[in-house]
Amino acid sequence: MDATGTIKVVCALVEQFGRVLVTQRSEHMREALLWEFPGGKVEACETETACLVREIREELNIAIAPYQRLKPVVHGYPGRTIELIPYLCHYGGGVIRLHEHRSYHWVSPADLANYTWCPADLPVVQEYLQLLKNRE
Numbered sequence: 001m002d003a004t005g006t007i008k009v010v011c012a013l014v015e016q017f018g019r020v021l022v023t024q025r026s027e028h029m030r031e032a033l034l035w036e037f038p039g040g041k042v043e044a045c046e047t048e049t050a051c052l053v054r055e056i057r058e059e060l061n062i063a064i065a066p067y068q069r070l071k072p073v074v075h076g077y078p079g080r081t082i083e084l085i086p087y088l089c090h091y092g093g094g095v096i097r098l099h100e101h102r103s104y105h106w107v108s109p110a111d112l113a114n115y116t117w118c119p120a121d122l123p124v125v126q127e128y129l130q131l132l133k134n135r136e
């Protein structure tokens with residue numbers, strides 16, 4: 001959390017074979033059953049990328065290598081505000097085992113718009129689609 005009370009959350013856009021990994025929050029989590037890019041809250045004495053690597057290993061059992069930070073999104077949920085910080089990541093090995101999430105999909109860019117996203121993720125999806133267009 002920073003001085004304004006905003007909660008810092010990092011999330012990973014893990015890419016493999018032209019698809020990106022998306023996860024569905026479980027019924028027990030806040031924002032239940034909505035889709036997100038996996039990640040979590042940054043602890044006080046941890047870098048963003050170290051946090052992301054740790055969270056993805058803990059939640060999904062895979063290794064990742066973050067390589068590009070995207071534009072952070074500040075979003076107000078009832079009672080709290082988060083700053084969602086996305087990173088493009090390479091998949092670094094391991095077999096996905098879900099420890100917290102309900103489900104996961106490897107999604108092609110054209111299908112990203114069909115998911116029911118956490119509201120904070122909508123600008124991230126838009127930026128990612130734009131970035132892919134510029135890569136062509």
Ligand SMILES: Nc1nc2c([nH]c(=O)n2[C@H]2C[C@H](O)[C@@H](COP(=O)(O)OP(=O)(O)OP(=O)(O)O)O2)c(=O)[nH]1
Pocket residue numbers: 009010011029030031035036037038039040041082084118119120121
């Ligand atoms: N990991 C992740 N969280 C997101 C995304 N979009 C989004 O709005 N969030 C929200 C959901 C949660 O409110 C918060 C992340 O918190 P978390 O998953 O680490 O923990 P939590 O709130 O479920 O659980 P708690 O520790 O507060 O009880 O950020 C996203 O793409 N990835």
